[in-house]
């Protein structure tokens with residue numbers, strides 16, 4: 001009998017009871033806006049910012065409306081102007097070039113390697129082309145962060161990290177999001193903590209943090225922010241920094257705080273599932289697994305593999321056959337953007353030279369989500385199905 005998988009690739013776990021309780025308390029108070037506090041009350045948002053900064057080992061955190069907003073805010077906070085060029089990964093998700101375009105700047109794409117990280121040789125070659133890099137740790141893969149920072153420091157490039165998939169991850173023990181001048185995180189439903197929508201911007205630089213507080217909308221209430229730099233950091237910028245409202249509210253923060261406290265445990269659970277599936281895919285003919293470097297500590301909330309050198313028709317066939325058996329593979333190389341996958345040439349607002357070396361890799365990337373609602377047995381089943389269908393198409397081709 002053909003084995004069919006019936007689980008849902010988009011079903012996350014419920015919000016912890018403590019989060020639901022805290023959310024009800026906020027709702028009952030009516031004080032959802034972060035600056036709407038009772039005497040001596042520290043808003044849920046400010047408490048979350050303090051806790052998230054401490055969790056990362058960063059000085060400041062500003063909680064905002066989304067991960068995409070955090071990136072746009074980061075670009076504005078370091079002074080990126082319309083017309084500027086900004087380096088970024090060719091393998092990323094649409095909100096990244098979108099954030100660059102939103103401030104009127106243009107992305108210059110940097111290639112991807114077979115380990116699904118930014119191509120540091122290509123970065124070095126393009127380093128003189130821009131003063132800013134939005135580094136997307138796409139699908140949770142961290143590059144050699146020491147070498148990346150050497151390249152960027154030598155070229156005077158400011159690094160903004162897109163940590164949408166690396167909350168809880170680190171390189172050589174240093175948290176993702178603390179290597180560059182700024183780190184941006186998302187708390188959208190499909191990331192590592194879930195408030196529906198939401199995001200964080202983190203930095204050690206008090207001027208950048210002050211600008212982010214002003215940008216995200218403080219109505220000159222920054223001295224009541226609760227987790228902002230000292231008021232003197234605002235003296236020079238408060239008249240010149242526009243209000244581009246995008247704050248987080250207390251309801252979301254209340255939901256997130258217990259999840260942040262659980263993140264390390266959750267990361268282990270994700271990695272147990274990741275290893276289980278990865279093991280099931282070992283030695284599948286035609287399939288290239290992604291080896292994870294020893295320096296990288298990751299959160300395996302999704303798994304990627306490559307069908308390198310395969311034709312489009314054969315890859316489509318694998319996707320179709322797996323789908324027929326209940327296994328949702330996302331193909332990043334498809335010519336048309338589908339769901340959350342899209343390729344750099346589908347972002348037609350951002351012109352790019354063709355990138356044949358990256359194209360070959362992008363064409364072969366397949367992606368699978370691993371929500372924590374999957375059991376180990378689910379991972380085994382998914383592994384068997386992928387293995388069988390990749391094997392069948394590979395042999396036929």
Ligand SMILES: *Cc1c(COP(=O)(O)O)cnc(C)c1O
Nearest residue numbers: 066067068093095162164186188
């Ligand atoms: C989800 C995501 C973002 C942005 O997150 P939103 O909160 O949805 O704006 C940024 N980068 C990557 C790689 C993402 O997957």
